[in-house]
Amino acid sequence: MRISTFWMQQSAVSAMLDQQANVAHTQLEVSTGRRILTPSDDPAGASRALNLTHADAANTQYQRNIDAANSRLGNEDQTLSSVSSLLDRVRTLALEGQNGTLDAGDRKNIATEIRQRLSQLVALANTKDANGEYIFAGNATRTQPFVQNGGGVTYAGDQGQRAIAIAPGQTIATGDPGSDVFQNIPGGNGTFQIAASPTNTGTLVSGATSVSDIAQWDGGSYQIQFTAPDQYQVVDASNTVISSGSYASGDTISFRGVEIGFTGTPDAGDSYAVGPSTAKDMFSTLADIADALESPGFTPHDTASINDRIGRAIENLDRASDRIVDVRARIGARLNTTDDQSNLNAGVGVDLKSALSKVQDTDYASAVSTLNLQMTGLQAAQAAYVKVQGLTLFDYLK
């Protein structure tokens, strides 16, 4: 068989060029660390790499979101921890205030501290985060949520709660509106509340209240009326007597599944209102104690009344503490969720990165051995070319 000299050279050169292109491609794979240099190297892989990159970017973003959520939740928890200590301190002060041996000056001093604590509580409720946004204002984060005006504190925020996405399709609330934390706390024992009539004149002081049978409690409004210092009757809203009996100091009066302890002696005509718990805010509870302590205490009735009001306010204070505990428990649960999700995301991140690496990164061991093989091939082709092209009959025609 004959072959053409031109083609022999040409095809040998083409083969060498092909080998060179292969070497260059492998070299690029090694030097860039990328197995897929252009999508055409592995179209399915390139498209999968994009999806994996996206999933990884989203996962990283969720981690950022979790960090932001943790920071907000941590901030809130920290503030509420201070609120909790503050309420404990106020409770201690209130109990001190109930001590019968105090004179008006002592009570005034306690009242002064409670008023200071009240201002401190308002300041805590107006806590700002690092960006200068109020954390208890709902979504109205640029509006000071709690404003002291006159005797009360009003809420100017809204009921919004900021949700942050911590995983695909999963969001978590990263705050609680101030109205849910500091306000709308059920008064009394949470089921019902009692209040002495302002016209009472005796030395009756209400004590512990409890619900003995919630099934019997109908949430109605009742009055305990003392018809004589040792007789009482309970009337409902339509003034119908539903229960009556005799009373002695230290007795517990019970009706409709609720129990109320009393000490001291009422005058005939004294009464207590019993009704379902209504919403109360923390600030007014503190103000109630201070008001009680600041009221004059000349007569035995005055002293009893102060004790009674402080006692009822302490009951409200306990509900406020319960609320703070509840909110902190919710924050704790959210922090647990973000921690779990964060661990999960970290695992997913590792999986995604390893999958991405498998898809798009060069396998150095195999790439380098391929490169060696290709270089050996190229060297052999070059050597063979030189040797073969040197062979010509014309060399011998001399």
Added chain:
Amino acid sequence: MTDLLSTGISGLLASQLALNTTGHNISNVNTAGYTRQQVMLGARTPDRFGTSWVGTGVDVTGVRRLYDSFLTGQVRDATGAQSRLQTFGDLASQVDNLLSDPKAGLQPALDSFFGAMHDLASNPADSTTRQALLGQANSLAGRLRTLGTQLTSLDKQADQQIGDEVTQINTLTQSIANVNLQIQRTGGNPSNDLLDQRDELVRQLSTHVGVNVIPQDGNMINVTTGNGQPLVLATSAQPLKTVTNAYDPSRHDVATSNGTVITSQLSGGALGGILDFRKNLLDPARNALGRTAVALTDAVNAQHHAGMDLDGQLGGDFFNTGAPQTFGNRANTGSAQITAAFGDVSQLTTSDYTMRYDGSAWSLTRSDGTQVAMTGTGTAADPFVADGLAFTVSGSASAGDSFLIKPTATAAAATSVAITDIRQIAAASPVAATTAGSNTGTGAVGGISVTDATDPNLMSPANITFTSPTTYQINGSGSFTFTPGQPITANGWSLELTGAPQAGDSFNVAANTSGVGDNTNALAMAGIADLGVLDGGNSTLTDSYAQLVGTVGTSTQQAQNGLDAQTALLNQSIAAQQNVSGVNLDEEAANLVRYQQSYQAAAQVISVASTLFDSVLAAMQGT
């Protein structure tokens, strides 16, 4: 009488010719298209000598080309196919490279944008976060523009190349016609080298466009395109020209000299490769990228409209993008104009469309020839709707009028950010719901979302008061049934309640004027990253871009694999052809030696003849 001298001279001449031819072969060893030549020798007619015959030397009967028309034809066909794939592959690689860099592609920009949106959701009132989002939005739009513009310039480049190819085809067909003319002048008896030259011209022509060669009388040939469109008819070339596309003035078609468009009939060669690239890779890729841009714009804008910015205004457009393009055919005789607009973006395809009026009805055809059914009547109130597009026809069409619609071809290149002020970013919900403090039930606001941002009463205050645990009034009127788990809807919003409300409980919905810290809408916009916005809600933005990358990668890979295979085939056919027709220097060296020897021997014959003659002369002088 046999003449030794003339016998010797005939050998001398034959050897000389053979040496010349060998020299010619050696000289042309590197000439493209050269076919090796061989001197054909034959013994001369012998003289009669009594009853015997005496040889009289050698005659050169001809110089032939060692040529195989079948092998040459094979090389020509393989060249056309290889050239098509080569051109397609080169152009496809440019798109492939454009999408190759994982850091410069669209995906990182998309991820950064939605990441910035998440950051905004974590921190909706912060101006730094808003600035960062605006920056990322601009770089995402910039990335889309860059990719779109680069694809557009590739389209221009391809269009330019079509013109260049046509020019070169015309030059070559003219040259072939000229060679035919020269052959005709030789009376149909051309030199080998002229035939080689013509074969080489035809081979060169086949690198530009696929051709057929039809031999004619008198050693002439006709050349046609693969589909029979004549390019050379004997001595006359049939030039091609480029004409502006009947629809799209930015594009050119190939036409015959009388203006008949033959673009769709051309295949093979570089021209075939360019046309293939434009139709099967570039157009779908531009449309796919544009479709992603449209889907992004549509989804983000729709959600942004449902939000409230820092100034308490409803969100405007977040991104701008290009509207669908429509082109009327230049030959349209009616006055009809068609306006196309995006409808349900999730139904968009990556195809272009032709809309045709047959005298009684309009029909819509995708670029792959599939007919698409349209609903509607084409009026502004009830437009034709198909594949996520809405067409409005104005004026009156004549039968045969047609329009080309390119829905998303230029959308990517026209994408920009509509927002300039960070305060315009609508991160908050425009409405907020509050639970009245006096409520006795456990009903609580689970969430409020905007269902119709265009409702004029959207931000008007509304009070929902429960008249019983299962019925409620809005603003003191009506009586609506409340089903737990079902939202309460009014004024374009939808309110979800959890728990069980009691009679007398009330909820208020009002403009979220102070809710600068609300991130509801930012969160919803961030969620678009993983929302099915295309292919009927099955593909996310990432999916659609990954699809584009996958498709371009596959086409390029196929072209490269095809090119490898076709190059191997071409090399085989060249090898086969060269094995017959190519010059082998060793063989020529051997021939050189052989003919040198025969030349020397013939010279020796003449010398002997001369000696013989001398001896006769000497004998005669001796007497």
